[in-house]
Amino acid sequence: MITIRRARLADAPGIGVVHVASWRSTYAGVLPEPVLTGLSAPRQAGYYDRVIRGGGVVYVAVASGSDAGSEGGSRVVGFITARRRREGIAEGEVETLYVLDDFRDRGLGRQLLRAGAAHLAAKGCNSVFVWVLADNPSRWFYVRMGGTHVADGTVGVGGAQVAQTAYRWEPIDTLMA
Numbered sequence: 001m002i003t004i005r006r007a008r009l010a011d012a013p014g015i016g017v018v019h020v021a022s023w024r025s026t027y028a029g030v031l032p033e034p035v036l037t038g039l040s041a042p043r044q045a046g047y048y049d050r051v052i053r054g055g056g057v058v059y060v061a062v063a064s065g066s067d068a069g070s071e072g073g074s075r076v077v078g079f080i081t082a083r084r085r086r087e088g089i090a091e092g093e094v095e096t097l098y099v100l101d102d103f104r105d106r107g108l109g110r111q112l113l114r115a116g117a118a119h120l121a122a123k124g125c126n127s128v129f130v131w132v133l134a135d136n137p138s139r140w141f142y143v144r145m146g147g148t149h150v151a152d153g154t155v156g157v158g159g160a161q162v163a164q165t166a167y168r169w170e171p172i173d174t175l176m177a
Helices: 009-026 033-037 041-053 108-122 140-144
Strands: 002-006 057-064 074-084 092-099 128-133 148-157 160-169
Touching: 002 108, 009 041, 009 057, 009 074, 009 092, 041 057, 041 074, 057 108, 074 108, 092 108, 108 128, 128 148
Parallel strands: 092 128
Antiparallel strands: 002 057, 057 074, 074 092, 128 160, 148 160
Protein backbone atom coordinates (compact mmCIF):
# COMPACT_ATOMS: atom_id res chain seq x y z
CA MET A 1 0.00 0.00 0.00
CA ILE A 2 1.19 3.53 -0.76
CA THR A 3 -0.06 6.54 1.17
CA ILE A 4 0.45 10.27 0.67
CA ARG A 5 0.83 12.29 3.86
CA ARG A 6 2.55 15.31 5.38
CA ALA A 7 6.23 14.55 6.07
CA ARG A 8 7.49 13.86 9.59
CA LEU A 9 11.02 14.40 10.90
CA ALA A 10 11.62 10.64 10.72
CA ASP A 11 11.03 10.85 6.94
CA ALA A 12 14.04 13.12 6.29
CA PRO A 13 16.55 10.27 5.71
CA GLY A 14 14.20 8.60 3.21
CA ILE A 15 13.57 11.92 1.46
CA GLY A 16 17.35 12.38 1.16
CA VAL A 17 17.67 8.93 -0.46
CA VAL A 18 14.85 9.68 -2.94
CA HIS A 19 16.36 13.09 -3.80
CA VAL A 20 19.80 11.63 -4.59
CA ALA A 21 18.50 8.57 -6.48
CA SER A 22 16.11 10.71 -8.55
CA TRP A 23 18.76 13.24 -9.49
CA ARG A 24 21.22 10.53 -10.49
CA SER A 25 18.70 8.71 -12.70
CA THR A 26 16.88 11.73 -14.15
CA TYR A 27 19.77 14.12 -14.72
CA ALA A 28 22.50 11.76 -15.97
CA GLY A 29 23.79 13.42 -19.13
CA VAL A 30 21.87 16.61 -18.29
CA LEU A 31 23.87 17.93 -15.32
CA PRO A 32 27.65 17.84 -14.90
CA GLU A 33 28.75 14.40 -13.65
CA PRO A 34 30.61 15.83 -10.59
CA VAL A 35 27.31 17.32 -9.39
CA LEU A 36 25.64 13.90 -9.47
CA THR A 37 28.53 11.95 -7.96
CA GLY A 38 28.92 14.59 -5.25
CA LEU A 39 25.35 14.19 -3.99
CA SER A 40 24.97 12.86 -0.46
CA ALA A 41 21.80 11.31 0.95
CA PRO A 42 22.76 12.24 4.56
CA ARG A 43 23.46 15.86 3.52
CA GLN A 44 20.12 16.04 1.69
CA ALA A 45 18.40 14.46 4.71
CA GLY A 46 19.83 17.23 6.87
CA TYR A 47 18.44 19.84 4.51
CA TYR A 48 14.96 18.29 4.52
CA ASP A 49 15.09 17.86 8.30
CA ARG A 50 15.54 21.65 8.55
CA VAL A 51 12.71 22.26 6.06
CA ILE A 52 10.31 20.02 7.98
CA ARG A 53 11.34 21.51 11.35
CA GLY A 54 10.79 24.98 9.90
CA GLY A 55 7.21 24.15 8.93
CA GLY A 56 7.90 23.82 5.21
CA VAL A 57 5.35 22.19 2.95
CA VAL A 58 6.63 18.63 2.45
CA TYR A 59 4.45 15.66 1.52
CA VAL A 60 5.71 12.12 1.09
CA ALA A 61 4.59 8.97 -0.70
CA VAL A 62 5.22 6.10 1.70
CA ALA A 63 5.20 2.46 0.59
CA SER A 64 4.37 -0.18 3.17
CA GLY A 65 3.68 -3.90 3.20
CA SER A 66 4.44 -5.69 -0.06
CA ASP A 67 4.92 -2.33 -1.85
CA ALA A 68 7.88 -1.53 0.45
CA GLY A 69 9.94 -4.38 -0.96
CA SER A 70 11.59 -7.41 0.57
CA GLU A 71 12.61 -5.52 3.73
CA GLY A 72 8.96 -4.93 4.66
CA GLY A 73 8.16 -2.03 6.99
CA SER A 74 7.67 1.26 5.22
CA ARG A 75 9.81 3.63 3.19
CA VAL A 76 9.61 6.96 1.43
CA VAL A 77 9.36 6.48 -2.34
CA GLY A 78 8.51 10.04 -3.43
CA PHE A 79 8.06 13.56 -2.13
CA ILE A 80 7.11 17.14 -2.95
CA THR A 81 8.12 20.46 -1.43
CA ALA A 82 6.21 23.68 -2.07
CA ARG A 83 6.02 27.22 -0.73
CA ARG A 84 4.20 30.50 -0.98
CA ARG A 85 5.80 33.18 -3.16
CA ARG A 86 5.48 36.91 -2.58
CA GLU A 87 6.22 37.79 -6.19
CA GLY A 88 6.97 36.09 -9.43
CA ILE A 89 5.14 33.84 -11.84
CA ALA A 90 2.49 32.62 -9.36
CA GLU A 91 1.50 32.80 -5.69
CA GLY A 92 2.80 29.30 -4.92
CA GLU A 93 5.77 27.31 -6.14
CA VAL A 94 6.48 23.60 -6.35
CA GLU A 95 10.17 23.46 -5.49
CA THR A 96 10.78 19.72 -5.82
CA LEU A 97 8.84 16.66 -6.91
CA TYR A 98 10.64 13.32 -7.09
CA VAL A 99 9.51 9.70 -7.26
CA LEU A 100 11.85 6.69 -7.31
CA ASP A 101 12.10 5.04 -10.73
CA ASP A 102 10.53 1.77 -9.53
CA PHE A 103 7.44 3.66 -8.36
CA ARG A 104 6.80 5.81 -11.44
CA ASP A 105 3.71 5.35 -13.58
CA ARG A 106 1.55 4.59 -10.53
CA GLY A 107 0.03 8.05 -10.18
CA LEU A 108 2.24 9.08 -7.25
CA GLY A 109 3.53 12.23 -8.94
CA ARG A 110 -0.04 13.33 -9.62
CA GLN A 111 -1.10 12.59 -6.03
CA LEU A 112 1.90 14.44 -4.60
CA LEU A 113 1.37 17.44 -6.89
CA ARG A 114 -2.28 17.62 -5.88
CA ALA A 115 -1.41 17.34 -2.16
CA GLY A 116 1.07 20.23 -2.45
CA ALA A 117 -1.41 22.33 -4.46
CA ALA A 118 -4.22 21.63 -1.97
CA HIS A 119 -1.99 22.76 0.88
CA LEU A 120 -1.05 25.97 -0.95
CA ALA A 121 -4.69 26.62 -1.89
CA ALA A 122 -5.67 26.26 1.79
CA LYS A 123 -3.05 28.93 2.55
CA GLY A 124 -4.67 31.31 0.06
CA CYS A 125 -2.65 30.69 -3.10
CA ASN A 126 -4.72 31.04 -6.28
CA SER A 127 -1.95 29.92 -8.64
CA VAL A 128 1.14 27.70 -8.55
CA PHE A 129 4.15 27.13 -10.80
CA VAL A 130 7.16 24.87 -11.16
CA TRP A 131 10.54 25.31 -12.84
CA VAL A 132 11.66 22.15 -14.70
CA LEU A 133 15.00 21.57 -16.37
CA ALA A 134 14.35 21.78 -20.10
CA ASP A 135 16.13 18.45 -20.71
CA ASN A 136 14.29 16.65 -17.91
CA PRO A 137 12.85 13.55 -19.61
CA SER A 138 9.80 13.72 -17.30
CA ARG A 139 8.93 17.29 -18.27
CA TRP A 140 5.89 16.00 -20.20
CA PHE A 141 4.28 15.14 -16.84
CA TYR A 142 3.64 18.82 -16.04
CA VAL A 143 2.09 19.41 -19.45
CA ARG A 144 -0.12 16.35 -19.02
CA MET A 145 -1.18 17.73 -15.63
CA GLY A 146 -2.44 20.86 -17.40
CA GLY A 147 0.49 23.18 -16.73
CA THR A 148 0.77 26.14 -19.08
CA HIS A 149 4.23 27.08 -20.33
CA VAL A 150 4.85 30.60 -19.01
CA ALA A 151 8.61 31.23 -18.99
CA ASP A 152 12.06 29.99 -19.95
CA GLY A 153 15.29 30.73 -18.16
CA THR A 154 18.54 29.27 -16.91
CA VAL A 155 19.79 28.12 -13.55
CA GLY A 156 23.36 27.63 -12.39
CA VAL A 157 24.14 24.04 -11.38
CA GLY A 158 27.70 22.93 -10.66
CA GLY A 159 29.18 25.86 -12.55
CA ALA A 160 27.09 25.26 -15.67
CA GLN A 161 24.07 27.25 -16.87
CA VAL A 162 21.20 24.84 -17.50
CA ALA A 163 18.03 25.72 -19.44
CA GLN A 164 14.76 25.52 -17.54
CA THR A 165 11.08 25.97 -18.31
CA ALA A 166 8.27 27.16 -16.04
CA TYR A 167 4.72 25.78 -16.03
CA ARG A 168 1.81 27.41 -14.20
CA TRP A 169 -1.64 26.37 -13.04
CA GLU A 170 -4.08 29.25 -12.66
CA PRO A 171 -6.44 28.91 -11.00
CA ILE A 172 -4.75 26.41 -8.70
CA ASP A 173 -8.01 24.45 -8.56
CA THR A 174 -7.28 23.10 -12.05
CA LEU A 175 -4.65 20.88 -10.45
CA MET A 176 -7.12 19.38 -8.02
CA ALA A 177 -9.90 18.63 -10.55
